[in-house]
Amino acid sequence: MQHGRFLYGLQFAFTIAVCAFLVVPVVMSILAGLTVNYFVGLESGLTLRWVLEVWDGYRDTLFLSLGLALACLVLTLLLGVPLAYLLARSRGRLARAIEELLMLPVAVPGLATALGLIVAYGGLAGFRTSAAFILVGHVLFTLPFMVRSVLAVLSVIDLPTLEEGAASLGAGFAQRFRDIVLPNCRNGILAGALMVVTLSMGEFNMTWLLHTPFTKTLPVGLADAYASLRLEIGSAYTLIFFLLITPLLLALQALARPRRTVFAERDSSAENDS
Amino acid sequence: MMQAVPIYLENCAKTFTDGTRALEPVDLAIAAGETLVLLGPSGCGKTTTLRLIAGLEQPDAGGRVLFGGEDVTALPIEKRNVGMVFQSYALFPNMTVAENIAYGLRLRRQSAAEQRARVGEMLALMRIERLADRSIDQLSGGQRQRVALARALAVRPRALLLDEPLTALDAKLRDTLRFEIDSLLRELGITAIYVTHDQAEAMALGDRIVVMDHGRIAQVGAPRDIYQRPASRYVAEFIGTMNRLSGHAEGEVFRCPGGYVVWPELPATAREILFRPEDTRIAAEGEAASLRGTVSAAFFCGDHVRLFVDVGEERPLVLETPARREYRHGETVALAVERHGLMVL
Known part of the structure; x- marks a missing residue:
């Protein structure tokens, strides 16, 4: 009994220590972004000045990152879900090879991928200077995560038989895809979407090489701010990033989790349209 | 409908x-x-x-x-x-x-x-x-x-x-x-x-x-x-279980390692005869026991016993018999086969 309580205490202390290790820098950073002078400390007072300064100076990077993340999500959905479906349906060696090859952009350093893109397409000036150039890099990098998470869900259900069942009831390919395939890989799609949006929002390696002064994303701007401006501004920037990404992630996670309530919604909608 | x-x-x-x-x-x-x-x-x-x-x-x-x-x-x-x-x-x-x-x-x-x-x-x-x-x-x-x-x-x-x-x-x-x-x-x-x-x-x-x-x-x-x-x-x-005896025909009598079976319609060229477990039974007392073998397994199934009898064939004969009597491994039993159940293929 005594022993058990000691162990529990130890685990508790360890957990707290790990949490503190992770949380303290975040809090410090947030505070740094809100203090008048970080080197004087909190006594110098709290201010929103830095946040507003970042907002004024770097607003565009923020919208660009959001836009890129959403565009990236749309593209990975359009490309990744059908690709995962095809990979799940075919058992050939080619399919397995594609599955492995798809992971390459994740394994290869982002800088290398970026260099490859620049060498191949850098000559196309209009393309090179547009945000689409960065988007291509982001899609390359995030597509495997979408495909993998959808594939993971598809491989645990007996998709071919489910489709045959639907077909026997009269469902053509489009109807099967809409009514059976998509709803059943919904959780994989949401998990993949979560990954894609976070990865795209935070991507720095590749973007740093791909960007131009007119296509700065949030992380690139952040590096800029840390390197050349006051620490308070960099921290305020981080704060804005947090404020932006946290609700986004929470919303996506909330969508992905509660299966039951979602079923209830489906029921009522089915009654409505029938 | x-x-x-x-x-x-x-x-x-x-x-x-x-x-x-x-x-x-x-x-x-x-x-x-x-x-x-x-x-x-x-x-x-x-x-x-x-x-x-x-x-x-x-x-x-x-x-x-x-x-x-x-x-x-x-x-x-x-x-x-x-x-x-x-x-x-x-x-x-x-x-x-x-x-x-x-x-x-x-x-x-x-x-x-x-x-x-x-x-x-x-x-x-x-x-x-x-x-x-x-x-x-x-x-x-x-x-x-x-x-x-x-x-x-x-x-x-x-x-x-x-x-x-x-x-x-x-x-x-x-x-x-x-x-x-x-x-x-x-x-x-x-x-x-x-x-x-x-x-x-x-x-x-x-x-x-x-x-x-x-x-x-x-x-x-x-x-x-x-x-x-x-x-x-x-x-x-x-389909179901089939018992098989191998041997040769001598007129109406089929001779096999475990004994003989009398069958008027026996084809002269028969090298084996087949019959179902339900057409196989323990010979009644006093009945001419044409087949003899030893019990190689007996599974008690409540209402009946499933007997496996070794009559010197590749596989033992299978039959079901009332559970009134107990059968021991190695015990010698005499068997009879119902004629209407006999076939050659």
Whole structure:
């Protein structure tokens, strides 16, 4: 009994220590972004000045990152879900090879991928200077995560038989895809979407090489701010990033989790349209 | 009542893209309202035959599938209007029980009222009304199979195709559902094709049984015919248990290592004779014991004992005898064979 309580205490202390290790820098950073002078400390007072300064100076990077993340999500959905479906349906060696090859952009350093893109397409000036150039890099990098998470869900259900069942009831390919395939890989799609949006929002390696002064994303701007401006501004920037990404992630996670309530919604909608 | 159609397979063979011949050219006529069982071990072509009828596979060139007078060979499954029940049930996990049953009706653009009425009817038919709003993962295996049947029948299919529907269930449930499916098929009068590897299931359900072997039809017939007059040793040994004695004929007497059997119709060339366990019995006292052997195993089954008697053959003879008396391993017993059960193949 005594022993058990000691162990529990130890685990508790360890957990707290790990949490503190992770949380303290975040809090410090947030505070740094809100203090008048970080080197004087909190006594110098709290201010929103830095946040507003970042907002004024770097607003565009923020919208660009959001836009890129959403565009990236749309593209990975359009490309990744059908690709995962095809990979799940075919058992050939080619399919397995594609599955492995798809992971390459994740394994290869982002800088290398970026260099490859620049060498191949850098000559196309209009393309090179547009945000689409960065988007291509982001899609390359995030597509495997979408495909993998959808594939993971598809491989645990007996998709071919489910489709045959639907077909026997009269469902053509489009109807099967809409009514059976998509709803059943919904959780994989949401998990993949979560990954894609976070990865795209935070991507720095590749973007740093791909960007131009007119296509700065949030992380690139952040590096800029840390390197050349006051620490308070960099921290305020981080704060804005947090404020932006946290609700986004929470919303996506909330969508992905509660299966039951979602079923209830489906029921009522089915009654409505029938 | 369902609209029952006859189904014809004409010269249907199936070769897969990797060159495997799953089915040799087969001709088969299934009468309207009949329950036909395709029986055989795995890889015998029974499932391929079912999938050809369903439209999940296309026969090789030259083969035709007809529903009544209509040639459906080129139609994919979604246009054939067949009900299909799978071994793994294939219920949609993203829909409730009622939604699963209504799915085919929804695709046929029936009104909400029509759908509700038909789903209610199906739920009542399968006696699963209280499961209507459950999700699939809340159902037991037996309940799933009932839902799968209800879903397949809801669309008033031209034929009901069942692919080993009971294999995933435990023995007791299998018995109950077998009985239910039998009454259901009889009540509905629907043309049904039932695939199984279980000969007991085949005999209980089938109006006729098609025994298949390596992509060929080994025999077609009523369960009783197939059991009592098997066309080949393959069929004889696949359906039920068959006892075998090897030896030679001497007039009306067949001589074998364990003794002799008298049979007036004995063909002079017979090298072996076959008979069922139920035509084999322990010789009565005072009866001329023509066969002698030693008990190699005795399984007590409550109402009877299943005896394995070694009579010097490759395999022991099997028989069932009342459990009144105990049999010990190694004990010598005298056996008699009923003449009407004897056959040569």
